[in-house]
Amino acid sequence: MKPPEMNHPTDLRGMAASVAARVETSMRSDLDAALAGSDPLLVAVLHYALFNGGKRIRPLLTVLCSRCCGRDDESLYLLAAAFEYLHVATLVHDDVIDRAEQRRGKDTVAARYGLSAAILAGDWLHARSMHLIGRLAGADGLEIFCQATASMVNGEFEQLRYVGDVATKEQQYFDVIRQKTGNLIASTCAIGALFAGADETRQKALAAYGDHLGAAFQVVDDLLDFLGDTDSTGKKTGNDFIEGKITLPLLNALNQATEQERQAVQALMEGDRTQPQAYRQLYALIEHHGGFHSAALTARQLVEAALAALAPFSASSPEEENIALLKELAEYVLARKK
C-alpha cells in the first residue's frame, strides 16, 4: 500500500480541506440557527461532538458526487453537513454502547458529559440530519437515508449475533460490513447525485461506488485493528479481538486452518480475551495463514470494484475533475494508516 500522491494535479488533500472548511462553516451556521435559545449544555455537547478533528469523508463524498453530476451551490454544503451529523450521532451512540472512554485521543462525549447527554445529543443530531435531508433531498432522499440508517442498526444486531462465533461465514461478515458501513456511504453518494438531479444510471453508479468503497473502508479498518500504529490511529490494536469480533483477517486464516487450530481459536474466543498472550497467539495464527495479506487483497479488489462502478461517467468537464478525485479518494481509503 503506497501513500496517496498528494502532488497529483487533482490535489485531493487540498480539495478535502477546502470542502471540510465549507462544510464546517455550514454546520456552524446551521447550529447557530437551530440552537438559538437552547440550553447551553446542549450547545456545548453538540459542538464538542461535531468539531473533533473528524476527517469529514462522508460530506466530501456528497460534495464530489453532486459536483460530478453538475451541481455545486451553497446548499450542497448543508446537505453534506447532514451526513456528518448522522455519522457523529452514530459514533456518540456507539461510544455509549462500547463504554468507550476515548476517541481520537480525546474523551468521548459519554465520558465527558455522561450517558444522558450522549444519548440525547445523538438523538438531536439524528433529528436534525433527517430534517435537512428531507428539506434538501426530498422524500426520495429521505427514504434512501432512513433505510440506510435502519440497515446500519440491523448490521449492529447481526454483528452482536456473530460475536465470538468461529463458525461465522465470510458472507455473513460482508453482509454485516455492507450494512454497517457500505449502505450509509452508498446513500451519501446516491443522495449527492439525486440532489444534483442525476439520472438513475448515474445515481446507481455512484451508489455502487459508495457501497464498494464503504466495504473497502471497513476491511482496512479491520486490518488496522491488527496492524495499525497506535501513534497514527490513536487507537490500541487488538480491540476487535477483545470485543469478540471475527473480522476478515481471522476469517481468512480460519479458512486455511487445521481442525486443531480452529479449536484453539474457539478456545481463545471463549477465554479471557484481554490477555496479551491470547492476542499474540491469534495474531501469529493469522499471519501464519496469510490472513492479513489476503484481507489487503480483498480491500484492493473492493477499491477496483468502486473504480469500475464509475465507468458511466465521461472524461469531459465538469465530471472529469471530480471523478478523478473520487478515484483518488478510493486509493486513499486503501492506503490510509489511520
Place this chain on the structure above:
Amino acid sequence: MKPPEMNHPTDLRGMAASVAARVETSMRSDLDAALAGSDPLLVAVLHYALFNGGKRIRPLLTVLCSRCCGRDDESLYLLAAAFEYLHVATLVHDDVIDRAEQRRGKDTVAARYGLSAAILAGDWLHARSMHLIGRLAGADGLEIFCQATASMVNGEFEQLRYVGDVATKEQQYFDVIRQKTGNLIASTCAIGALFAGADETRQKALAAYGDHLGAAFQVVDDLLDFLGDTDSTGKKTGNDFIEGKITLPLLNALNQATEQERQAVQALMEGDRTQPQAYRQLYALIEHHGGFHSAALTARQLVEAALAALAPFSASSPEEENIALLKELAEYVLARKK
C-alpha cells in the same frame, strides 16, 4: 376530578380502542415490510418495545385531527403509527438514561435486552418514524416533527439543569414541559391537520390544542407522581423527588413558603432523597400550602385553554363528532388515574 363519561354518545373509549387496533395493524404490516430479512433479535426487540399495552394517545390525536379536517383513509393509520414509533423510541432511550428496570409492570427494553439493543432499537424507530412522516406528510410535516424532537431533547437538558434547584421559576417549569411534552403532542395534531390539507387557521388551532393538552398531561403526570395509586399507575410515587425534579405542586408550595421552609426544602433536596421520611416531609409541606390543589387547578385551566383553541371548528359534520372526541379526550387527560 371526575372519571370520563364513557357512555357519552361520542364514546371515546370505543373509538380509542378501534383506532388503536387499526394503528397496531398498520404497525405490524409496516414492521413486516421494513424488517424483512432483518436480524431476529432486532425484530423481537422492536415488537417487545412497541406492543406493550401503551395507550396510543398520540396516534389517536393524529387520527382525530385529520378526521376533523376531512381526511380518513388507510395511510392515516400509518402516519399515526409514526408518532407511536417516535414516542416509544423516546421511552426506550429514557429508560436507558434513567436506568429504569420496569415500565408498566414489565421489564424495560434495556433491562430485558441490554443497553446496546435499547439504544439501537430507539435509533431504528427514530429513522423509521421520520421516513414515514417525510413520505406521508412531506417536507413541511417532517420539519414540524424534527423541530419538536429537537425541542424535546432541549427540554431534557433544561430539566437536568434545574435538578434539585429550589430557585427554579414556574416559567422555567412550564418551558420544560412545553418542550418535553407539549411540542410533540402539538406536532402530532398539527401534522394530522396538515395531512388532511387543512388551512393554516385549522392547523394552528389544532397545534394550540395539542400544546395545551400536552402541558396538562404533564402537570397531571407530575401530580400522579405524588398522589397516584401504585396499583393503577404501575409506578411508585415519589420518583420525581428521588430524581431531584422540582415539579408544579412543589413550586406552588415554595411560592407560599416561609424562608425557613424554603431552606428546609433545599436541605431535603441536598440530602438523601431516597429516605421515606424526607419524602413525607416534602409531601406534608406541599399539602400544607395547597400545592396539589393549585396544580390541579392549573391542569384544569390548561384543558380549558385546549378546548378554547378548538373554537375555529364548526358544529357541522364531519368536524362535529371528532371535535367532540378531542374535547372528551382533553377531559380524560385531566381525570386520568394512570
